[in-house]
Amino acid sequence: MGLSSRDMLRAIADGEDDPEKLASFARRTLKRKKEELELALQGYVNSHQRLMIKTILTHIDFLSEQVELLDQEVAARIESFHEDVERLDSIPGIATRMAEQILAEIGTDIKKQFPSAAHLCSWAGLVPGHNESAGKKKSAKTTNGNKYLKSALVEAAHSVAASKNYLGAMYRRTAARKGKKRAAINVAHAMLRIAYYLLTRKEMYVDLGEDYFDRQKQQSIVKYAVRRLECLGYSVTIASTP
16 A cells, blocks of 8 residues: 555556556665566456456545544544643553544543542453462453453554563563563553553653663662661661762
């Protein structure tokens, strides 16, 4: 569906069958593959096939126009809430379209609808249970919740898998232990909690950093070591090395 391929398809639909002329529609980096394109564009296309190509392209153009029309309508309706959209857009993995979808699902008066972030996550079906008794682990699946919001956030969570930020680190940390599906749910849950606090506190997202979990672990080790030494009767003073 790129510009080059669309031009080639339109030329084919209009009757052009010269591989060299068709390959000349290539743009940018695709120009380097002109010889391969000429080989790929060799073939016989009859009148019926040309008609079908033209019909399909016309239909795609129509759908694209409708999408653009709806995008303009959404933008007009969301105009008074553009600050909330910007707040959500500041979260890694959530772009403008995703931010608009989140607001459409949870509403614009989030504090009235959901008294807490935990309530919102539960409503969206992004709270995995922890059911364990007598050493036996039972099902910890998430509930169904709002399938539109949940699927959108899970998709956003997968998009930050390789990102060098707090959410990316959370994804990789969880995926290493519990797999990618559970990692996506955990990150989606974190995204929704962050969204709740940004909207209720009227703040922009501030990333904790890719090394957040490493720093947390380091602090825990230091605190444990100091506590143990103090229990043994030592007076401990901590000083960082240059």
